[in-house]
Amino acid sequence: MTSRAGPLPEGLGESFTCAEAIARDVTRRRLRAADVEAPFRGARLRREEPAGDGDAAAEPLALDGRIRRALLRTARAYASVAPAGSFFVGAAALAAHGLPMRSEWSGRPLSVAVHPPAHAPRGRGVRGVKISPRMVTVCEVDGLRVADAVTAWALCGSWLSCDQLVVLGDALVCVPRDERGRPHPERRRATLDELRQATGVPWRRGRERLTAALELIRVGSMSPLETESRLVLTRAGLPEPDLDVEMRAADGRFIGICDAVYRRQRVAVEVEGSHHRTSDRQWNRDLDKYAALAAAGWEVVRLTSRHIRGSSPQAPHLVRAALERHPRG
Template sequence: MPRLRTPLADDMLPAVFSRTEAAAAGVTVERLRAPDVRSVVRGLYARADAEILESDVVAALTKNDPRVAACGPTASRLWGFPQKIGARAWKFTDPASRIHLTNSTVRRRNTKKLRWRSLDLTASDVAEVGDARLTSRVRTWLDLAATLSTDDLTEIGDHLVRMPRAMFEGRSSPHATLDQLRQAVLHHHGRGALRLRHSLEDIRIGSDSPAETRLRLGVLRSGLPVPLLNTAIRDDGIWLGEPDLSWPQWKVCVEHEGPTHLTKKQQEEDIGRTELRNAEGWIEVRTVAKDLRNSCARGTERIATALRRHGWQG
């Protein structure tokens, strides 16, 4: 009769674990060969039925080698940076998924799942997030310049410097200041340095989402007046909210209808807000994803029409 295997309890080992951690928990090498355990990457394992998250693999890799940190696209995803339009969610089972890592001293060979870069990092370039070690937010932004466009970098820059809404996000300070980004770009001489400098010229405090950033850039490049960004507006003492973009001089504002506007409660609030603004003589342009295509051509034309209706001479 075959010997029964002792199940690996959820609290026995982390989601992704090394052979050393397994041995410390009393799990033998023979037990790791059982069908209910799978090899993740060389030297790392997980329960066969467990969902493997990128953060779990990074935590295991960086915990076992203090010289290793996640970088590039991996650090970008783990920091929650805006991802380029069309980017797929990371899944370990996807053959195209890669974890991007840097090692400060030893040159490593790439594998199907691991991509290694040699980066010269300072202590401030690295951050501990939970059990994982990553390049810092600002350093990650710099490194992404090797592959991202100027506008992609601007979206991330806007994300880093935006003032958070403390009651929803649990923080009151931005991830970085404009001055920190300027200093970082000033001392960066790697690939994409020119794109970073151009991006820095376009980064502004006030855009709350990548869509708002793209719309703002489209507005400026089409020759429309510079808008206020998420700025509170009052008309005759009446509170009219904080539209994504606004031109109080012409009583025109823009709200972008993203995924957070799809709930019944939010839609009811949006309708009430629109009616209030209309009653005070404002035009509210509500944009959707289609308005952002082709450099926001449709969106900027709709905004221009509204501005001209209220006296803009452009």
């Protein structure tokens, strides 16, 4: 029967090197205790309590946050023992820039890059790559050296699908809004022109997929599900809607912001994630907005992931039916 391990020194962070711990009189035996992870040689992580299994933990935003946190925890642990001049690309770089995460990225080796002629790092949990300086711009985000947002996206052309690149691209070029709905273009991560320039670098791997994605990226999709809904609708032959539209009544009164709008038919499409039903504030705000839109003569089509995803999505049928009920003016 093993005794309970004593607390680690307060000065050690969430991740630390074995050398740092030993310098604070932590024994090697203590570094092998159950509350400490050893993701890389010479590096340690304080072990986290497993996430709960409740409904809230399974929601997309919560899952996205867990994946991002896990990637960044592991990246910071490796950064403490990483070779000089190395930097993160792939999922860890995307996580550092706050871009949408995918569940299959959990548990994969970190992609760690160097510029030639340095040797690519090797070891358990790491996939080392060499990347020419002309292919990537390196920056620092919260202490981590990573590919900047634009070239992190461009480097994904070699391993992500076109649709996945569109989701990331939409997230990069979207104009954030504050809690009052005011747009802040100065906060967006990239412009379409910057993505085009990164795609056009000679010998860029995955250029064909990146170019195809550029044709589909739009300013105005505020979530991955909104991007997916637009792709599903347009591939079914429906016209492209206007995105992220400020809606007003006839007297100019502000009603709210709609995800997608067909102006001539006066049809608005709202893409609703789980937070629309789990947040009382969001739920009541939605009800007020839909009532105001109906009073102003708009029909609202509300879509969830069940309508958008799957082999036979219902979203195109629902939107087409609404458009047919409102012939063009």
